[in-house]
Amino acid sequence: MLYNKIEEKDVEFFESVVGKRFVSANPAICASYSSKSIMGLESQIAEAVVRPRYTNEVRNILIWCSDRRIPVTPVSAGLSGGFACPVFKPAGVHLDMSRMDRIIEIDEDNRYVVIEPGVTNGELWAYMKKYHPDYIPPIADGAPPAATVLGDGIDRGFSLVTSSMGPQGEIFMGAEVVMPTGDILNYGSMALNGTKPFYRWGLGPELFSTLMGSQGTMGIVTKGVVKIFPHPHFKTVKAWAMGNPQDMQDLTLQIGKLEFGIAHNTVMVQGGNWPLVMTRWPKDKVPNDYSFYEKIGIPKWWMNWEIWANTQEELDFVCKTIDEYAINFKNSDKCREPDAIREWKLHPKQIESRMKKPNKIAVPYSWWEAGFLFITWYTPWNECAEFAEYYNSILKKYGFAEVMWIASIERCRQAICMPIVCFDSSKPDDFIRVQDMNRETTEYCLKKGWINYRPDPNIHAPSTYSMAGTYLKYLRKVKEMFDPNYIMHPGRLMLP
Template sequence: MIDQKHVEAFKQIVGDDFVTTSRPIRVSYVAKSIMDLDSEIADVVIRPKSVEEVQKILIYANNQRIPVTPQSKGLSGGTATPAVPGGILLDLSRMDHILEVDTDSRYMIVEPGVTNGKIWGYFREHYPDWIPPIPDGAPSQGSVMGNTLDRGFSVVTSKYGPQADLVLGLEVVLPSGEIIRTGSWALPGAKPFYRWGIGPDMTGLFLGAQGTMGVVTKLATQIVPHMPYTDIVLLGFGTPEELQDVSLDVLKQEIGVMVQGGPWWLVPGVRQKEELKEQGLLDIDVWREKKYYVPDYMMNFEIWAKTEAELVEQQETIKEVVEEWKKKGAKTEILPIHPKAKATRLKKPNKIAIPYASYERTTEHGGGFLFITWYLPWKDTAEFCHLCEKYMPDYGFDPIYWVASIKNGRDCIGMPIVCYNAQDPESVKAVNEFDKVTSQVFLDHGWLNYRPRKFIHAPMMYERAPEYYTMLLKFKQLLDPNGIMHPGSLNMNTLEG
């Protein structure tokens, strides 16, 4: 446990009310993960309000060799929890200012604690013609910065790419207390309008770093136009190959801001399995007979347009692509979508990902789910589907998984949604075994995990890329020579040498 003298020193920096060693509070920070299962409990939680307070905390922690795990809200990826026992959980949620919006250069500057709900509401009130790139399906209390630093996806990822592609600059406090800005922001007096800055790009060192290089205190990222005409076009397919190839032909026309879907299992996956089993609704044919028609595979194309005519043109283009594939014998169709389902998808922020937590919940125990996120070429999407359907049942999981387009089908986000019993050690063990086995298979295909779990994906990836890992450690030792920043994450624990 951390020495009381350190606790008192931190109270002098941020105030008594914003430092706690209460075990229930410390444990509560571990319970938020949806991207990892392995977390340790910090010795102390500190909640700074300013960059200056962050700076003082890091200088003190660095001098005393106290580990620091920074967290914005803890709801974006779940990787912002300690990988080694003890140390500081640096909760940045009080730093919640929207600092600037520039609709000419089209960027915004926010602090770590700015939530998806707060920024979306702010734009609807003050800048209704623009949108911030909030994540799709994430809770409104998740942070914009957390998802961005994890290189996650947004409501416009199919058109503009993942969150990291939109970053223009960062303000970072290093363990030494030094403060740097990246991009054009590095030049005193300059606006954060240009990512590549005044020399080699430093921004990338902090994207996907999981807090191992420093504490990001400001984010400058792009904003995009909010179109007045919107629709959801639902496509059904008979095979993963049709999902992949028909969707790609539409995506090559640069149609869709968010394009996502997967197998029919996504439909029952948002309900409780126990109740579905009683009703016999875990069989697609029975589901179609008792409920409504669902295709074997599906993709939602969320389309935006400046005018009604432009919207109709996109709808017609999708129809033309579908008709061409039908002539080739594909079981592809445009399906009706219930108005409530359409409204749910178009609503931002939405919570479409949250119900999967209830799938394995019963009257006897709670549920749980783990998102295991991979980036792969779009032309590998069908293979990803087949592998999920092969391996998930082998470990006792229904084949609930999700795929989405990045940059008009240039890449794919593939994500097994592993629904399990979080209170059953055997169920947790099965999750880890599934993840280990499929990670080997996915890495063999050349696919990348973009939110690597500390003790599974990171070691596996870096074992295959020793030169890259060696260079990464050199950067780590340069920026954090005492190894205090999130030790253990990304398979880096230089705190222990």
């Protein structure tokens, strides 16, 4: 696909749309938007940054860029790094959506919030705490306060209630989207003009799924609707230790199947292995062997259940049930290492820190060396232990710390498995080592039927779509319907 580079007349047009103050073609400013971190290693420096404020401004920019065949990459906060930025040259327009930051409507009865793409986790959490304290928004757990709510929602990400309610894609109710052709499309029940966004599936056949996980390839979301949830006052975190990932998987699955009265109360269920602790500190400050962590009570593997309840009695019942199931599992013939199964008594400050929202639990991994990369896969829950054992063996093979984080999606129907690759981002050889490992693991994981989340456009996407058959053919037809000149950031979908 051939694209045009940005010329002076393009910059002048953008300035006429959003104002000179909100356009920059300064190479230093453009470079400041580029990043190589967290979710991907490839990115390009855009030729211009444009910061719209209103839907009509976005529309005018897209029509111009489509006519001129100038690529456009929409970014709300860009905190996922890497592929949140342009991937291919010429990088074209970096459309910074952060000025579109209005909280438009909060409906407590129908339990949704309508927001613009620049609204951050911290802003929405603080606003609702002040004006709607009985409800919480589905902010991304682990992401910093500056990350955006809609960015995570469109990516079908992981929120603070994902184990109970499902991934962010399940709680995204509707959207206003500007297409590269200039059309404005409303998804969900909002497709019927004037209708509240109370029903995700709208006027079926529903086009909603063409937006979810699209990585900015189909159009630009200018308004989004996500569910909000009751915010009960009775909370705690239970943690149990295990000696291996298989026991962690099997015990957690038993509890996840208790879907009424127990598992729905466990809003966040997540765990991992002891290097998760080690790699949250500078490499030269802590020991690298397990014996040190064993002495201070860190188990080899563990699982946390964050529990919300409406009454103390309800909270006590859920905690008691988890404990009973853990003890019964320890004494069963399904348990591989009974001696390792024990309750991990958390300090009140640990519990308080775990439940603090928004949090920054993802940030400290960069302290270990100089950078880190999340390579995330979805598996059936009952295959997450196999994933962990395999991937840790490959991390070890390539000389990386064996860091594994695993969390439940929708009461252990799926697992989100995230090896955290800690490497020195100042060393070019380390980038090569990461990508070589990524290629090897991708080939294996796809053969197992595991699905990558936020795929690398140079590694995951080509391998994935080579196995997708007719699906890719029709995905491209959808792309061409919405974006006939292919100007929207092709990102992780390998389009074109």
